[in-house]
Every structure is written in structure tokens, then in C-alpha cells.
Amino acid sequence: MALTTSQVSTKRKALLFALATATVATAVAASPAAASPAAGPGTPKAGTTRPTTPGLDWHDCQAGLDGTHDGMPGGTECATLAVPLDYGKPDGRTVGIAVSRIRSDKPTARRGTLLVIPGGPGSSGVDRLARKGEALRKETGGTYDLVSFDPRGVGDSTRADCKLGADDLEPAHLRSWPRADGDIGDSVARSRRIAEACARNGGEVMRSLTTANEVRDIESLRRALGEEKLSAWAISYGTYVGAVYAQKYPERTDRWVLDSSGDPDPGRVARGWLANMSAAADDRFPDFARWAAAPERDAKHRVAARAEDVRPLFLSLAKRLDGVPERSADGKGQLTGNRLRMVMQQALYSDAAFEQFAALVVTARDAGGKPVPYELPSVSSADATVNMAVVCNDVHWPRSVPEYARDVRADRIRHPLTAGMPVSVTPCAFWKDRPAGKPTRITSDGPSNVLMVQSLRDPATPYRGALKMREAFGERARMVGVDAGGHGVYLGNAARAGEDSKRAGACADRAVTTFLTTGQRPASDTLCTTAGTESK
Template identity: 70%
Template sequence: MALTKRSALLLTLSSAAVAATLAAPAQAAQGPATAPSLTWKPCSAGSAGSATECATLPVPLDYRKPTGPQINVAVSRLRSDRPTARRGTLLVIPGGPGGSGNAKLAAVGEELRKETRGAYDIVSLDPRGVGDSTRADCKLGEDDLESAGLRPWPGPDGDISASVTRSRRIAESCVRNGGEVIRSFSTANEVRDIDRFRQALGEDKLSAWGTSYGTYVGAVYAQKYPKHTDRWVLDSSGDPDPSRAERGWLANMSGAADDRFPDFAKWAADPGLAKEHRVAERAGDVRPLFLSLAEKLDRVPARSADGKPQLTGNRLRAEMQQSLYSDRSFDRLAALIVKARDAGDKPVPYEPGLISSADAAVSVGVICNDVRWPGSIPDYARAVKADRARHPLTNGMPVGVMPCAFWPDGPADKPTRITSDGPSNVLMVQYLRDPATPHRGALKMREAFGDRARMVSVDAGGHGVYLGSGDLVDSGDKRANACADRAVTTFLTTGRRPASDGLCTAAGMKAK
């Protein structure tokens, strides 16, 4: 769940920013319990759009001690360019955990302001631990910072022993090096920080557009502060079951990959593709070819004799899982499959993408602090065995051992249960074939909200619906996406939602 369409749980692509110096709690500045005023300045070059302003919001390290140590949350704002049309403030809630809201606002703010016709000042924030906000660092090594390492991809034949060792090492390093700051990374504290931001803005209510993990943040805010919500858009939602939260989202990615892979297979078998991208002559041949290649590559060591990284089965699977987020990533995945297919028994050089150790800290911190994860290693082994048999594309990774299994403390806050208590002002949008937050999980969020919500599903695949047509290549999918865009824009500008849940297709919306 994240900032870009390739963002996902535990692999956030937050924009690089200079990390704030991490002060120990005893040395942090003291601050009042009430929200301070914000001093807005032009954002530094490269951190936001030219018209965007930035400020620093002090927040309590621990809200149970509101006048105790403070940390900083970086916030940004793009003012309405039509003051007479302005009706309020719209908060962009980033995904992740670990996505940068300020970077997202810089990327989409102008388009969003145009789409909503100046109805809002548009604001966002870098959650604690992200971008220019106060950060922590797990001090992880390079091997733990690529997706095939940070995530619990099993070894050959489903062996989880390496995942157990790595997850224990990551947990111990994060706890040892992250201190009280990493313990403060949680959905509950992001929600509190958002409400403090609202107060600092002088707004009685906020409207919001949350994407991916940001939908959970938005849902919890709507549950905790219903009187301060105006028009609430949740884009690409997960199951909000408080007993599982992030653990359930990761587990759902197994079936989600199955839902989405046929879109890639159809694309990768198109006769009009260049040779380096056409994986097979028939769409039905793409999946078995992928699975056989991944199994063969499981025998390849992660590094060659001279220490250079090589394509392994899990690296190929990780690329697949990430590439399903956007049609625009299909060519990269296809090229990698073709290269592995044509290499025969020769190793394929591979340069793994890495996230920073500080970005890993916020991802690990949030998912481990939000809810207690099971600690039984035999139970994980059984779950991986069953899951990789049902969903071989993801090889059991989504139910594998995370660092949270070795996290020393339980959640500081009881996970929030989303209910139907509150104003009927939520609009959900969701692709039918989402590789990260599958449609069936979003239906659980819809069910939890009851009559508070309406849900517009979209007959397309990808992650992140609103203003996301640029990530689609099929013209029919683009028309379906435009249908959903109209529903969201109409809601944000007029307050009108569909009378009932609907399905957007290339032909338009129909009631479900």
C-alpha cells in the first residue's frame, strides 16, 4: 500500500529528503498541548511544486504526555487559485506505511486543484518518520533493504528459516537503534497528528483523499473524529479488521496477485509488442512460463562468485508483485522475463532496488506497532506451505514471518474498529483487480462503514484509482477510470454521491 503506484506494504518509494536530526527524547524540545500556529514558507527546490508552501508542525512524541518531548511533522499547502470558489481544505493522505504526502502533493497538487476547480486549499504531510519529518533509523544492511530481503520471501521449497533469521535481526536492530521515536510510529499517532494539523490550520472540518494505506488512516480518523470530517474519499482500501490490520493486508496480496496477473498476461502476449517484451504467443502460456522460470531461478545464488547480484526466483517474484501496481510497469517485468527465458542456464545480472534504512524503519515501525502479530514459527511455516500451494505466484511470501513476530511490545493503542456510527459522507473507489488491496478486502471496509459510505468499483486493474488513468494502457480501462474520476470530483465539488454502490465500465456507471 504507498506514494507511487509501485509502492506497497514494506516497500515505499518515498521521495528522498534530508532527514531531520533525530534528537533523543530527553533532549527534544518541550511544547504546549495546544496546536501551534504554522509559519508557511516557499518549499525548498525539489521538495514540492513551485506554488506549494511548507511548514513544520511540532507534535508530542507521546500524546499521553502532551507537554513532554516534541518531534516535527513536515506539512505542505497549495492554496486555492480561486478564492471566491474555496469551500474548505482537502487533505491528501499518503499510502505506505512510509509514503510522503508532501511529495504526492507536489506531484498531483496542480492537477487536483484544477480537477476540483479551486474548491479547496490542498494540504498534506510527511507522517512522522518520513521525508522532512523527524526520522528514525533501523541501521539495516543492504541485503535487508531490497524487496526480496525486507519481505519474507521463502527459500526453495518454501523453507522459512532464512526469513526467520532476517526478521529477528531486523526487529532487534530497529528496536535497538530506533528508540522511543520508532515506537511512536503508528496509525493512531498519524491520526492524532492529522487532527493537530487541522487545529493548526484553524479548520473545523477537513475533506480528505486517502490512498492505499492512507485509506486506513482516513477510516480511523473518520471513526475517531467524525465531527471534523467533511467529504471523505477512500481510494484502494483494505480490510479494516482490527484483529489483523496490516497482517491481513499483506496476506491478501496472494489472491490479489492472482486477480491482477491475467491483465499482464494478456498484455505480454500481444502480437504487436516488440520482441524484447513479448513473453509468449498466448496469454495462457505466460503464467506457467513465469512459474517455471521462478522455480529454476530458485537454484541461482543471490550473488555470483565475484560478488555481483544475480536474478533469483524471489527477485523475479518481487519484480512481478511490484509491477502489477501499474500497467506502465508491465514492460519492465516482461523484459526481465524474456531476458531470463532467453538466458537458458546462464545467470542474469540484476540490480536490486533498495529503500533507505530510515524508510524501512517507518514501514516496519507502523505495522509492528499497530497490532500484535503471532509469534509461533511452526504456525508461519504451515501457513506458508498452504499459501504457496494455493497461490504459487507469490510463493507464500504474504503470510511469511515479519519482524513483527519478534517485536518486544504490544501496541500502545488498541486498534480501532470501523463502524457505521457517524455521518454519511464517505465515498470509496476501488479497482476490481487491485494487486495490493484486493476488491474483496475493500468490500469489508464498505461493510464496516454501512450507510456512511458508497462504493464505486472500476472494471480495471491497478492500484490507486482517482486521477490514475495515466497508469492504464487499455482505452476501455481509461474510460472506466474516467467514470470513477467523475464520481469523485462530483462528490468533492458538490457533495453528491451515487445513490447506491456502482460499477464503472468502459460504457459508464451502472448500479450494483
């Protein structure tokens, strides 16, 4: 089954630990510091003069574009920012951070700069601004210059490469799916091999790939832009980056939007995000089951006659496919149980992926036991490197293989959809370099200028984890929950979902846009319902 170009891109960039979350009550000023243009020194004002940008040599991105950022709005500018490889050695070697900008087209309405913080780890902010820039400019009405960046290790920024082999770059291998009987021996061997390759080939740049350095790079970018404060829209893993920035530089934040957040527990960080995906898949799968059993589906996409039959059918099919080898005798890829589970887990990110996933399930269901040809798009070694390096460099991971095996056995029973993968061993268990410092603890110390927006049935960053982020921020934050499924809320899944989810998504979009353009947040945490009505 062929994948569309957009789905190939999504799978390529989602990578190993892809992260991912009713209607808004009457908005009130979040706090004087957050909502009033006159609140305190350094607060941006509408109509402010655009600052100079020392250290950034802007040029038209379209020049020599070569299709890398297709769809980039006309007039988008690009530049490269030099930042220290090691902030402890500010006069030493530098790395380049690719930056893009869409200027406000209404100077009298301009408040400042809105930074789009990408997810991943490993996603390109330049690509995201290319895809979302026009919609974001329309929503914010010229309130901001829109800026984003490729984090170090990503896209057009300075790269690192562990030089991983083709077999290790198979997506269903990068994620440590256990064997049919739950054995993790293959994953242990692969994880150890990947960690050794990174130690051997990754170099200084790979060792510098951390959340802490991305936060420092954002602060360097703020200074280069000449802005006293930044506003931000952070997505998925980017919400953790944004939260850490807000903790480290609270006086430099203006209006701060965190879209689809994970649990910021400093003792686990990415290990906790990955483990949470087991229950998150359980939360989200019923949305697909209802879609795939709807009477209006045609024969190619109707998985079962009743929604309650879709899950057992999927589990039975995956179990049967566990007996299929990954390659046929002539070397061609075949659909296995873990490849089917991998596609399922990724398809839950967006309703737009349901149709193709359902078609694959129907094809396998009706194959009569015959192998189904199937290839997952490969991930580049450099993309895999940045994703692994950030999560392995950020926090200590357990070293005990028996501990991982025990966790897998228990998780497979509790959450059979994901078959133990989210708690399985990863290269971080064998990582050679230990984290230089402890992860940042998010607290309630700072201005009340954070708005969180979160789907109730997010398959990557589940609602229960976002509640932990909300709790950590205390009165600094308000959260808008959305009675919908999928990963990413603002300007995202609502346009591609069913009518009920569209209403909930539109409600959330209004809340975020209102905050970004006026500084007003809901008076309390709220829920955007499928009816589109306001509810506490």
C-alpha cells in the same frame, strides 16, 4: 536491466507491506450533513474566508528545494508542525511534521481544506502533493486549499532509524520470500535480527510510529490550520488512517474519499492486508498475461503467443531461477526466482510497469540458462524502519514460527505466484514492544460522507478486502468499483492504461470529482465498466 527513476522511487517507497482496488449511477445528495453547505454547525461554505494558521510558519517550498520534490507546483508553501512525541505527555518532547500546501486560486469558490493522506506506511504526502497537486487543483476548480504532510518518521518529518544492515535492506529480503523448497529459516533469522536492531536503535520516535498517532497528528494539523472540518483524499494505507480518523473525529470530517482500501479487521490490520496479497496477485496477473501475449507486442516484450501460456511460463522460469545464487563470484547481483517474483508483484501495481517487467521475463527466458545480471534498488534503513514500526506497533502478531511455516506451506499451493511470501514470518513476530492499545473498530456511527473508489483487480488492496471496509461503514459510505487493474484509482492508473481501463478510470474520476466539488455521491454502490456506461 536498469530501472527508471520513477520506478526506483516507487520501489523505494512501496516497502515491506506496500498497500494497496460499472459507471456511476445518477448522483444524489449523500445526506444533508455531507452534501449541503448549510448542513449543521461547522460545515465549510463556498467562499469562506481562509482561516489563520497558528503554529504553522509557511514559506516557499522552492527555497532550498535541492530536487527532493521535483515537479512541485509553483507557489507551494511548506511548514513544520510540532506535535507531541507522546500525546499522553502533551508538554513533553515534540516531533516535527512536514506539511505542504497549495492555496486555492479562486477564493470565492473555496470551501475549505482538502487533505491528501499518503499511503505506505512510509510514503511522503509532500511528494504526493508535488506530483498530483496540479491535476487535483484542476479537478477541484479552486474548491479547496490542498494540504498534505509527511507522517512522523517519513521524509522531512522527524525520523527514526533501526540502523539495518545492507543485506537486510535488499527488497527481496525485507519481504520474507521463502526459499525454493518453502523453508522460512532464513526469513526467521533475518526477522529476528531486524526486530533486535529496532529494539536496540529505534528509540522513542520509532515506538511512537503508529496509526493512532498519525490520526492524532492529523487532528493537530486540522487545529493548526484553523479548520472546523477537513475533506480528504486518502490512498492505500492512508485509507485506513482516514477511516480511523473518521471513526475518532466524525464531526471533523466533511467530504471523505478513500481510494484503494484494505480490510479494517481490528484483529489483523496489516497482517491481513499482507495475507490478502496472495489472491490479489492471482486476480491481477491475467491483465499482464493478456498484455504480454498481445500480437502487437514486439519480440522484446512478447512473453508468449497466448495469454494462457504466460502464467505457466512465469512459474517455470521462477522455479528455474530459484537455483541461481544472489551474487556471482565477483559479487554482482543476479536475477533469482524471488527477485523475479518481487518485480512481478510490484509491476502489477500499474499497467505502466508491464513493459519493463515483460522485457525482464523475455531476457531471462532467452538467456539459455545463463545467469542474468540484476540488482533491485535498495531501501534506506529509515524508510524500512517507519514501515515496519507502524505495522508492528499497531497490532499483536503471532509469535509461533511453526504457525508461519504451516501457513506458508498451504499458501504456496493455493497461490504459487507469490510463493507463500504474504503469510510468511516478519519482524513483527519478534517485536519487543507490544501495542499499547487495541486497533480501532470501524463502524456505521457517523455522518454519511464517505466515498470509496476501488479497482476490481488491485494487487495490493484487493476488492474483497475493500468490501469489508464498505461493510464496516454501512450507510456512511458508498463505493464505486472500477473494472480495471492496478493500485490507486483517482487521478492515477487510468492515464497510463489501455483504452478500456481508461474509460472505466475516467468514470471513477468523475464520481470522485463530483463528490469533492458538489457533495453528491451515487445513490447506491456502482461499478464503472470498461464500456464507460452506468451500471448498478
